[in-house]
Amino acid sequence: MARPLRHPTRDEIELPLVLDCLSDPIRLAIVYQLAQHQRDGTELCCGDFNELSGKSNLAYHFTKLRDAGLMQTRIVGTNRLMKLRREDLDARFPGLIDAVIKSAARDAGRLSLVAECEIADTD
Amino acid sequence: MARPLRHPTRDEIELPLVLDCLSDPIRLAIVYQLAQHQRDGTELCCGDFNELSGKSNLAYHFTKLRDAGLMQTRIVGTNRLMKLRREDLDARFPGLIDAVIKSAARDAGRLSLVAECEIADTD
């Protein structure tokens, strides 16, 4: 399981692939949650998204997000810690991720960006 | 041919559908060209995109763009005049279209946003 994961370099990140990733509701929710937790420096692991779908389906979406250059994954023990590649994305496509995250936040009601229980406790 | 075309209202425009539209290279090129010509108030007709693909394939993409709320089409004689729904999009998703257009412009080389001949005469 310690196979090195391939990530595209900054320059290899392609706009259509990024937009395609963001156009899927589950992937948008993943990116949204990564963006939220990025602000306090937290990395998330696969299990943190279990409310969004089944494990194998999530693994499929994680691969797409990693291949498109949206997120970085590092392996720590039996966990995968993931974070948004914000600096790279901002450098390649200034303002894009920001606009998407903010637009998603405004439409949070229709988009189901988080699990039901997480919506409940908005303390 | 004078059937009224259905356009979603501003509020009905959905983020995932918009991003999905923009993730296809042909549709991104259409939106890009609409955005360029919008600045001088020009509307474009279907034929203006003939270099991008065949007519029936373009009609398919036009329908998707219209259904997603990205562009408005009005019928004038035997032509369809199309424009970007910039105000509606900016109201729903501030900064998004701008970031996408600018990112596309930067990557113009890889994206083939215009026909070969148009790239040639950059006068």
Add this chain to the structure above:
DNA sequence: TTCCTTGTTCAAGGTTTATTGAACTATTGA
């Protein structure tokens, strides 16, 4: 009217996608 132009619609095709469950690997902890 007749033809030409503009553009849509339809059916068919091949491709890619998202989703599932079962089987598997690797690490941790008892």
Add this chain to the structure above:
DNA sequence: TCAATAGTTCAATAAACCTTGAACAAGGAA
């Protein structure tokens, strides 16, 4: 060593997607 945990990979399936060409509809010009 053994079991539990975290996550991947594989095969299968149904749905959606993009593309093509042929047939169609409507307006403008001769």
